[in-house]
Amino acid sequence: MSTHEQTAPGFSHEKIETNNFLMIVLIVLVVAIGGLVEIVPLFFQKSTMQPLPGVQPLTPLQVLGRDVYLREGCYVCHSQMIRPFPSETLRYGHYSEAGESVYDHPFQWGSKRTGPDLARVGGRYTDEWHHIHLNNPRDVVPESVMPAYSWLGKTAINAGLALPHMEALKKLGVPYADKDFQAAQDLVKQQAQAKDGEKITEADALVSYLQSLGHAFK
Secondary structure: HHHHHHOOHHHHHHHHHHHHHHEEEEEEHHHHHHHHHHHHHHHOOOHOOOOOOOOOOOOOHHHHHHOOOOOOHHHHHHOOOOOHHHHHHHOOOOOOOOOHHOOOOOOOOOOOOOOOOOOOOOOOOHHHHHHHHHHHHHHHOEEEEEEEEHHOOOEEEEEHHHHHHHHHHHHHOOOHHHHHHHHHHHHHHHHHHOHHHHHHEHHHHHHHHHHHOOHHHH
């Protein structure tokens, strides 16, 4: 009999490997401990909790644009996480840092790229380019496989959703002030008073959100 079997017969490999329930419990336990060891220290590191210089909370219009971004599943094909590899930083810019995403709930880092990373897309193209791209991507990128989102340019935003969303974000730590909530109310009034052809569209909101990305390192 081996030393291991003599000292810990209840936890021999045979005992664990032939007991499905015990195997599942031990796997969950090991994964939980490993996850806590990796994640908990980050809550005490200033670099992961403080925004980088230049990182600001989203405006009401950008909040609505981010909602469109999430609703349409843009994160499925576009990440917002540049890894610290030359092949990525040469194409997209400075690698992503935690301080850029402190106001993101949830963050949009992603792990798959059918399309390019968007972490530094803000200011790279004009608003007009983005509108054309959303309407029909092939008009500006002939080889694009992205579907067209032409209806976004025809659908008026629901401006009333910005205020409750911002109030929820404030509860999560986003430092919105009274002037920001007033801006959300002003957006509602602006949208209500606009004529049909002048109303702010979902495309306008989405473009505003995209233009806000990645300015911390510019």
